[in-house]
Amino acid sequence: MIEVRHLEKTFPGTRGLLGHDAIKAVNDVSFHIPDGGAVSFIGESGCGKTTIGRILAGLETYTAGEVVMDGQNLAQLPRRQRAVLLRRVQLIQQDPYQALNPARTIEQALTDPLKVIAKERGADKAWIMHRLHEVLELVGLDPDAVIYKYPHMLSGGQRQRIVIARALTVDPSVLVADEAVSMIDVSLRLGVLKLLRDLRERFKISVLFITHDVASARYVGDDGQMFVIYKGRIVEHGLTDEVILHPQHPYTQALLSAVPVLKGLEEPGPDRYIPLKEFGHGQPPEHACAFAPRCPYAQPLCGQEKPELVGTAHQYACHYPKERHVVAVPLSE
Amino acid sequence: MSANSLPTAPPAAGITIRGLEVVYTTGQGQIPAVNGINLDIVGGQITGIIGESGSGKSTLAMAMMNAVPHPGKIVKGSVIIDGVGNMMTLDKESQRRARGRHVGFVFQAAQNSLNPLTRIGHQVLDLGRSHNVKDLRALLRRAKELLERMGMDADRVLTSYQHELSGGMRQRVGIMFALVLDAQIVILDEPTTALDMLSQASVLEIVRSIQEERGLTIILITHDMGVVADLADRVIVMYGGELAEEGKTEDVLAHPQHPYTRGLIRAIPRISGNLDQAVALAGSPPDLQTFVQNACLFYDRCPERMAQCQNHRPPYEIAGPGRKVACFKVMAK
Structure with a gap:
C-alpha cells in the first residue's frame, strides 16, 4: 500500500x-x-x-x-x-519504441533484470528461462514467437506488452x-x-x-x-x-x-x-x-x-x- | 430578383483516384503499399480515411499530391484534382503550385514541418513568396485572421518560434499554413495523434467550423475510429493497402459490414456502458507477408473467414446506397 x-x-x-x-x-x-x-x-x-x-x-x-x-x-x-x-514500483512509459534497445532481442532485454534477481536468490539459468517464459505468457505473448525477435519486428501493442513483461520480472x-x-x-x-x-x-x-x-x-x-x-x-x-x-x-x-x-x-x-x-x-x-x-x-x-x-x-x-x-x-x- | 439569376457557388473541388498503385522497394522485395485503389473524394465534405499502422493510409495521402517519399514509387494510376488536372502527368512546376494553393497539407507532427530557426510570421511570408503572392500584407492579414479564428493570440504566434508554442498551438499553426493560400482541399494526416484529448477536441472543433464556413474538401487520415466518427461525413476503411469499406459515417458506424470495420468500432474505449462490450482487435496489423498473400488481406485476423477467402481477394463492390465493401461474406448475403 x-x-x-x-x-x-x-x-x-x-x-x-x-x-x-x-x-x-x-x-x-x-x-x-x-x-x-x-x-x-x-x-x-x-x-x-x-x-x-x-x-x-x-x-x-x-x-x-x-x-x-x-x-x-x-x-x-x-x-x-x-x-x-x-x-x-515499476514505471511503464508512453513510448515503447524508446523504452527498448533496438539492437537487442527480446530475450536479451528481459534476461538482464532476471540475471540480477537470479544472483540474489542463487537461482540458476534454468530458472531464468522459466521465468522469462512465464512473464511473456502473463502479458499474453507466445514466448517462442517473440523471444528471438528485435523490437522493430513487433507491433506497438506487442512492444508495450514486452515493456510490461520486463517490469514484471522484478515482482x-x-x-x-x-x-x-x-x-x-x-x-x-x-x-x-x-x-x-x-x-x-x-x-x-x-x-x-x-x-x-x-x-x-x-x-x-x-x-x-x-x-x-x-x-x-x-x-x-x-x-x-x-x-x-x-x-x-x-x-x-x-x-x-x-x-x-x-x-x-x-x-x-x-x-x-x-x-x-x-x-x-x-x-x-x-x-x-x-x-x-x-x-x-x-x-x-x-x-x-x-x-x-x-x-x-x-x-x-x-x-x-x-x-x-x-x-x-x-x-x- | 428571381432565384435562378443568383450566382451559384462553384461545386467544391473533389479528387478522383483511379487504379493507383504505390510500391515500396525493400530488401525483401516489392511491397504494394497502395494496391490499385479507385476512390472518389466528394467535394465540400469531410472524408475520413481510417487504418492501422501499415495500412498505407499516409502513403495514399502523399500519393494524392504525387509526393511519395523514397523508396516509394507510384507505378500506376491517376489522381485527378478538380481545377488542377492529373497530378501524375502535370509538369513539376504546376505540381508544386498546386500543393499549397489548391491542396493544403497538415502533417502529423507540425513541429517537423515548421522551420525551427525562423519566426512563424516569416514562414508565412516565405510561403507567399514561393507562390508569387503579390500582396504580402494581405497574406499576413489572412494568417492573422485565421489564427484568431482558432482562438489564438495572432500577434504573439506570428512573432514566435515553433518551440515557443504548445503541441496544440503548433497543430493550429499547421492548419493556418494549409489554409492561408486559400486551398480548397486540405489533407490532414493524423492531425491529433500527438495531442492530449482536450487539444484534440478543440482542433477537431476548429476543423469542423472552418469546413462549414468555407465549404472545404477535407481529407482526414487517422488510426482513431473515434476521431473519424466524430468529425467525418464519409468514412473510408483501409487495410493492407486496399480499401475494405466506405459509406456515410452514420451508416458505417451503425451498420458496419466488413468484419474489420466491426472490429475497429468495437475496439473504441467507451466512456459509458458495459466494459465488456469493448474488445481489442485480435492479431497484429498487416506485415510484409500479408501484402503478397493470395488470401483476403484480413484473412488471418478475421473471425468470420470462409474457405473461399483463403484463395482469392474479395472485389471491392457496391453494397447499398453510397456503400462499398470488399468481403465475400457480405456479398454472399
Whole structure:
C-alpha cells in the first residue's frame, strides 16, 4: 500500500534572458493506493500528472509532503533501503519504441533484470528461462514467437506488452503506467488496458494510471479512484464511475466532453463544452481558481478566492459545483 | 430578383483516384503499399480515411499530391484534382503550385514541418513568396485572421518560434499554413495523434467550423475510429493497402459490414456502458507477408473467414446506397 500526503514539487526558476519563475508542478496532492487497487490521474499535458508518477517511481524528488510505502516513510529511509523499496514500483512509459534497445532481442532485454534477481536468490539459468517464459505468457505473448525477435519486428501493442513483461520480472507491487497506451493504435489499446486490469486482479499489483483519456481509465479500474488534476492540484476526485457519471467540476466536464462522439451510435451530451482557449503557462495566482480563465461558468468570486476541496467520498474544488450532462448519449435504435 | 439569376457557388473541388498503385522497394522485395485503389473524394465534405499502422493510409495521402517519399514509387494510376488536372502527368512546376494553393497539407507532427530557426510570421511570408503572392500584407492579414479564428493570440504566434508554442498551438499553426493560400482541399494526416484529448477536441472543433464556413474538401487520415466518427461525413476503411469499406459515417458506424470495420468500432474505449462490450482487435496489423498473400488481406485476423477467402481477394463492390465493401461474406448475403 502506498500513502501519499500533501505532496508538493517545485521546480526552481531560472534567471537570465530566457529565465522563468519557479513552478509548482505538484501542489498539495494526497491519495492512497491499496494493494491491487487502481488509481488514475487525469489531466492535460503539463498539469503535473507525470511528475506525480515519476516521484512514486523514485525518478524525481519532492519538495514537501510524505510518501509512505508499506508503512515506511521514503524520505526517512537510508538510500539502500529506499532503492530496494522503490524497485517494487515499476514505471511503464508512453513510448515503447524508446523504452527498448533496438539492437537487442527480446530475450536479451528481459534476461538482464532476471540475471540480477537470479544472483540474489542463487537461482540458476534454468530458472531464468522459466521465468522469462512465464512473464511473456502473463502479458499474453507466445514466448517462442517473440523471444528471438528485435523490437522493430513487433507491433506497438506487442512492444508495450514486452515493456510490461520486463517490469514484471522484478515482482513489482505497483505499476505506474504513464500514458501507457497513447502511442499504440486505438484498435490495440484495449488489449493492453485489460492486461493491466488482469494483473491487478490476479496478482494484486496496484496500478497508478496516468492519462489524458478519461475513457481508457475505466478499463484499468472502474472500481478505482479517479483524480482530476489541473495545474498541479486535485480539482475533483472520487470513484471512477462516479466522477464520470456525475462530474461536478467544469474542468472534469471539459475533459469528458473531449471524448469523441460516435456519429450514428451516439449524440453529444446536451451540456458538451470544449474550451478553445489553450492551457496557459506559468503559475496560477494563489488566491483564485486556476481554471477560472478558461471556465465558461466563472463568476467574479472565482477570480478572488481559491476554492477548497469539499464533499465526502466524491470531492471537488469549485465555488459553483453543478452536475452537467456532457457525456455522449447512446441513440436508441 | 428571381432565384435562378443568383450566382451559384462553384461545386467544391473533389479528387478522383483511379487504379493507383504505390510500391515500396525493400530488401525483401516489392511491397504494394497502395494496391490499385479507385476512390472518389466528394467535394465540400469531410472524408475520413481510417487504418492501422501499415495500412498505407499516409502513403495514399502523399500519393494524392504525387509526393511519395523514397523508396516509394507510384507505378500506376491517376489522381485527378478538380481545377488542377492529373497530378501524375502535370509538369513539376504546376505540381508544386498546386500543393499549397489548391491542396493544403497538415502533417502529423507540425513541429517537423515548421522551420525551427525562423519566426512563424516569416514562414508565412516565405510561403507567399514561393507562390508569387503579390500582396504580402494581405497574406499576413489572412494568417492573422485565421489564427484568431482558432482562438489564438495572432500577434504573439506570428512573432514566435515553433518551440515557443504548445503541441496544440503548433497543430493550429499547421492548419493556418494549409489554409492561408486559400486551398480548397486540405489533407490532414493524423492531425491529433500527438495531442492530449482536450487539444484534440478543440482542433477537431476548429476543423469542423472552418469546413462549414468555407465549404472545404477535407481529407482526414487517422488510426482513431473515434476521431473519424466524430468529425467525418464519409468514412473510408483501409487495410493492407486496399480499401475494405466506405459509406456515410452514420451508416458505417451503425451498420458496419466488413468484419474489420466491426472490429475497429468495437475496439473504441467507451466512456459509458458495459466494459465488456469493448474488445481489442485480435492479431497484429498487416506485415510484409500479408501484402503478397493470395488470401483476403484480413484473412488471418478475421473471425468470420470462409474457405473461399483463403484463395482469392474479395472485389471491392457496391453494397447499398453510397456503400462499398470488399468481403465475400457480405456479398454472399
